[in-house]
Amino acid sequence: MASLVLPLLMMGVATGCAEEYPQSSISPHTDFAEIIHSLYVSIFWWSMLILAVVWVLLAWVIVKYRRKSEDEKPRQIRGHLGLEIGWTIGPALIVIAIAIPTIQAVFATQQPVADDAMTVEVTGHQFWWEFHYPEQGVTTANELWLPVDQPVNLRLESNDVIHSFWVPKLGGKRDLNPVPAVREGQDPKYNWLYFTPRETGVFMGQCAEFCGQSHALMAMRVVVETEEGFQDWIDRWFASEGADFPGDPEPEEPELQMPGMDPDDEPDETQVAAEDEDPLVALGRETFLNSTCIACHGVEGTAAQGVIAPNLTLFGARKTLGAGIMENNQENLVRWIIDPQGIKAAVAMPGTEYPGGNWPATGLSDEEVEAVAAYLLSLK
Numbered sequence: 001m002a003s004l005v006l007p008l009l010m011m012g013v014a015t016g017c018a019e020e021y022p023q024s025s026i027s028p029h030t031d032f033a034e035i036i037h038s039l040y041v042s043i044f045w046w047s048m049l050i051l052a053v054v055w056v057l058l059a060w061v062i063v064k065y066r067r068k069s070e071d072e073k074p075r076q077i078r079g080h081l082g083l084e085i086g087w088t089i090g091p092a093l094i095v096i097a098i099a100i101p102t103i104q105a106v107f108a109t110q111q112p113v114a115d116d117a118m119t120v121e122v123t124g125h126q127f128w129w130e131f132h133y134p135e136q137g138v139t140t141a142n143e144l145w146l147p148v149d150q151p152v153n154l155r156l157e158s159n160d161v162i163h164s165f166w167v168p169k170l171g172g173k174r175d176l177n178p179v180p181a182v183r184e185g186q187d188p189k190y191n192w193l194y195f196t197p198r199e200t201g202v203f204m205g206q207c208a209e210f211c212g213q214s215h216a217l218m219a220m221r222v223v224v225e226t227e228e229g230f231q232d233w234i235d236r237w238f239a240s241e242g243a244d245f246p247g248d249p250e251p252e253e254p255e256l257q258m259p260g261m262d263p264d265d266e267p268d269e270t271q272v273a274a275e276d277e278d279p280l281v282a283l284g285r286e287t288f289l290n291s292t293c294i295a296c297h298g299v300e301g302t303a304a305q306g307v308i309a310p311n312l313t314l315f316g317a318r319k320t321l322g323a324g325i326m327e328n329n330q331e332n333l334v335r336w337i338i339d340p341q342g343i344k345a346a347v348a349m350p351g352t353e354y355p356g357g358n359w360p361a362t363g364l365s366d367e368e369v370e371a372v373a374a375y376l377l378s379l380k
């Protein structure tokens with residue numbers, strides 16, 4: 001009896017410990033995740049039913065057909081037509097009962113996209129996530145911002161190998177494939193993922209397809225905001241640089257003017273504000289904008305227009321760096337800029353003394369690294 005009690009007790013303890021896990025797949029927060037979850041729950045109860053039937057029969061057989069004496073021999077039988085038909089038809093009916101909602105769920109999660117859905121182009125890279133909002137003209141990395149109750153249509157593709165988008169509370173997994181070239185006149189074949197977030201919050205996600213050495217270090221966050229909160233984020237994205245920036249680009253055409261291009265401009269309040277700017281941040285901006293960093297990274301409203309590495313606009317507002325692997329603060333960012341590959345194997349970014357991917361070492365001094373980190377964290 002003790003051999004049964006202990007496992008049962010441990011099972012109770014284990015399930016009792018279940019708190020709110022950040023990547024729980026049984027805590028749906030979108031229509032998509034609810035469909036998957038209801039399927040999971042129904043299959044769970046079918047399994048429980050089968051388990052109960054098997055255990056009750058097993059217990060009954062064990063008790064009823066115990067050998068009562070040393071020389072007792074059970075009644076010998078061969079075949080039982082009724083039983084055989086029963087255990088063939090029974091499971092077949094159960095499989096059909098599970099297949100019907102499963103097929104319905106497949107269609108429900110592949111339904112045509114609503115006309116008012118917001119598109120986000122998601123691109124997987126070794127080893128980070130790029131999110132481009134074509135309607136808003138915004139590009140960001142590793143933190144996907146979405147408005148609540150707004151259908152969103154994610155267009156999934158990969159820049160290199162196959163990755164998989166998976167934010168368990170919201171939806172997925174769905175693969176990001178390199179999109180094969182097509183003949184003229186044909187449409188490229190993207191994977192799409194379509195859902196409507198039901199509540200605000202921060203949801204954790206993870207690449208779910210082995211994509212190389214740092215696959216396990218390819219995490220993401222989805223920030224579901226109110227409509228106003230999302231719009232505010234978009235507005236801040238366009239204003240993150242410039243507000244306290246000498247030679248501030250004109251707001252109406254930010255991409256046409258570079259910092260410092262208008263020395264003749266009348267001093268205005270933006271230039272006054274710049275005077276109280278932290279000198280470390282100012283040095284960091286100058287260093288960053290004159291370094292090889294900008295060959296790969298972009299910051300809206302500046303000369304940094306690189307597109308092959310994570311866009312760093314509003315970088316200081318991100319919770320984590322390196323695609324969700326550590327807290328985004330000065331100390332970690334300095335370590336990252338000095339030696340990204342020591343923290344995350346096979347990352348394409350060069351360090352201060354070591355090349356990375358196809359890029360030579362940046363050669364930044366310790367003081368310059370501190371300054372660049374302070375500048376990037378000021379972008380929020």
Ligand code: CUA
Pocket residue numbers: 124125126127162163164207208209210211212214215216218
């Ligand atoms: Cu990307 Cu695994």
